[in-house]
């Protein structure tokens with residue numbers, strides 16, 4: 442049994458984004474970590490609507506702070522997605538059980554966390570004039586790159602999903 446990938450959202454604010462990401466997790470078997478405080482209630486109708494009826498398929502972990510995630514998952518590789526990072530997300534060799542960390546919509550990942558983990562910070566290339574991508578889009582881009590590098594093995598194991606070499 443393969444270990445799952447993990448997506449960590451630090452203090453997400455917009456329920457529709459988290460709902461979209463939850464649906465991505467449901468479709469891929471990726472585990473979702475939500476670091477409090479959340480900018481919405483877990484009963485929020487936008488959150489539920491964006492995740493549709495996929496919520497029962499998602500393994501969601503709630504954490505009171507990011508230090509708790511670092512402590513609980515010590516030994517895993519952590520990658521921090523930031524527009525300010527020095528290298529591209531495509532330069533990383535991802536492995537199952539990696540922790541892909543994303544910041545809140547208004548402010549991104551807190552500066553002290555970026556500074557302390559600078560060599561593990563990566564960015565998705567954009568034109569210079571653009572400030573950032575939408576949070577849920579950036580999660581999808583990186584999650585699929587990580588799974589592509591591992592030949593989508595997690596999807597084949599999780600159920601009837603097709604690996605690329607089966608097409």
Ligand SMILES: C[S@@+](CC[C@H](N)C(=O)[O-])C[C@H]1O[C@@H](n2cnc3c(N)ncnc32)[C@H](O)[C@@H]1O
Nearest residue numbers: 522523524543544548549550564565573574579
């Ligand atoms: C809307 S963005 C936050 C924008 C914030 N002003 C900043 O500069 O980080 C929300 C999150 O999406 C991810 N993100 C968005 N665009 C990105 C990019 N081009 N490269 C890496 N991460 C990105 C980051 O994790 C970011 O913290």
